[in-house]
Amino acid sequence: MSKDNHENAPETVKTNFIHQEIDKDLAENKNGGAVLTRFPPEPNGYLHIGHAKSICLNFSLAQKYGGGCNLRFDDTNPVKEDVEYVDSIQEDVKWLGFNWEGEVKFASDYFDQLYEWAVKLIKNGKAYVDDQSAEKIAAQKGTPTEPGTESPFRNRSVEENLDLFERMKKGEFAAGEKVLRAKIDMASSNMHMRDPLMYRIIHQSHHRIGDKWCIYPMYDFAHGQEDFIEGITHSICTLEFEVHRPLYNWFLDQILDGEPVPERRTRQIEFARLNLNYTVMSKRKLLELVQKGIVAGWDDPRMPTVSGLRRRGYTPESIRNFADKVGVARRDGVIDVALLESCIREDLNKKASRVNAVVDPVKLIITNYPEGQVEMVDVINNPEDESKGSRQLPFSREVYIERDDFMEDAPKKFFRLGPGREVRLKGAYAVTCTDFKKNAETGEIEGIYCTYDPETKSGATTVTRKIKGILHWVSVEHAVDAEVRMYDRLYNHEAPSSQKDADHLDFINPDSLKIVTAKVEPSLKDAKPLDQFQFQRVGYFCVDKDSTSDKLIFNRTVALKDSWSKKK
């Protein structure tokens, strides 16, 4: 229990209000000093970066306090759920680097217990079967400012309720014919306390337990009890559940009524969900993007899903670090994607090997370099990590360089190639532009002619003149073609989903994906799916899962910071 047990607790871990709440509980020795959290998704879709925040929060809380974190599927609604999702969710949580406590848990494993508790409430006169339609019940609910009215079935006898509830369970009624409701207070200022539904009838087989049940507990009657069954101490959820908290506690009080005081009593704590600019986070909108073919699927690299980020080249470390930097509070705000991008750059800067790849190639011919000659030049794999060593790169008379590394009429601050200008081909020689060929009709540059200075070879050079411009290049003869998918933000509006008179689809960035054929250095032929590289001076890229040695495919994770284009 001694919280000061931590040796060298990393100073970097930010404190937040949940830590303070837990510290308070610990100080009062609540739950015997235990901390057990849980991540409780409903298996009805793919996880996104918002879930990742919650996952990181719950698991890091467990870590910090020497406790655990459960993974529990809140599978109380068979019409929306599928095993496909329970699989992908587990994969994503593991990929993020977390291990849940014991076996995966399922709400559906607790249905018997939940049923018993419902019976207990009926017996205590705290629940009743209502025969009214959904519309009728909704109408009687009142509004936030006006009290509701009581159901005519509210005062049925315990015996009748017991009988009806059992027959609901047996399948004697059609969906919608009857529901079980808690008897609380139709005049409560909290809408959720106005006799909320506990059970509804759903005749549809469940993805996991089949047709065992035809009545299913509602979220409110399930979640707190699930937490209680598992011995969860701190039930962390997002702000919109705040108004459910009184009900969460009320149900717990009811099932505990007459029972000995439990050693663990769970407590709900809410925090603000994650919002990111330039994207959408709602499941509905994400689904729309997939269904309308605006993206290629849930794992499209432009999607804010965990699988999309993974395919885009984001690392688990970068996402965890992001979650940490984002912090936890009760105030809702919008995080700048620039923060996410800086997290992946920071990680990849340390890890990714630098390679030469020309994304928009134009030929450069070195007129005084012997035809047919090939020279191997030695280049560093990662200047940030000497242990990564170096490799040999073939250099020859003709190389590809980036089209925008040449300008016919360049401003003085342009440190690149132009008539009469000298630049260094990184790792090789300095070259000076002597001529260029332009297509008379299109104005497009078709070739650049240079001479090289043999005295300037990298490493061995005795030449001391300063050459500011350094270009990446790939030998024409040795270049390998690769499909490169240049991904950019999916939306061109900061807040695509919060515009009054416009749909989020109105703000789709038409340039969110540009596919180009790049010329990459020969070593990349062996690149395997998910391998990550820095295309020197261009950005970070990863090998797509569909890539093969015959057809290389790279995804742009994020561009390098570019203070030059900003200047323009």
Add this chain to the structure above:
RNA sequence: UGUCCCAUGGUGUAAUUGGCAACACGUCUGAUUUUGGUUCAGAAGAGUCCAGGUUCGAGCCCUGGUGGGACAACCA
């Protein structure tokens, strides 16, 4: 004409529980650099939504405003 929650540089979070506001991202300089990357040095930018109150002292406590958000699914 309800209840609850929230309010700190452009953005997101801190502030040892009352001692003249810190960190990260972003922005801007300069240096270094065989990546206009990285790294390093530095700068600008809030006086904590407003008005009162308590206090020697308030971003932290109290009152009242203002602004924003949540709540009326047989969803979670």
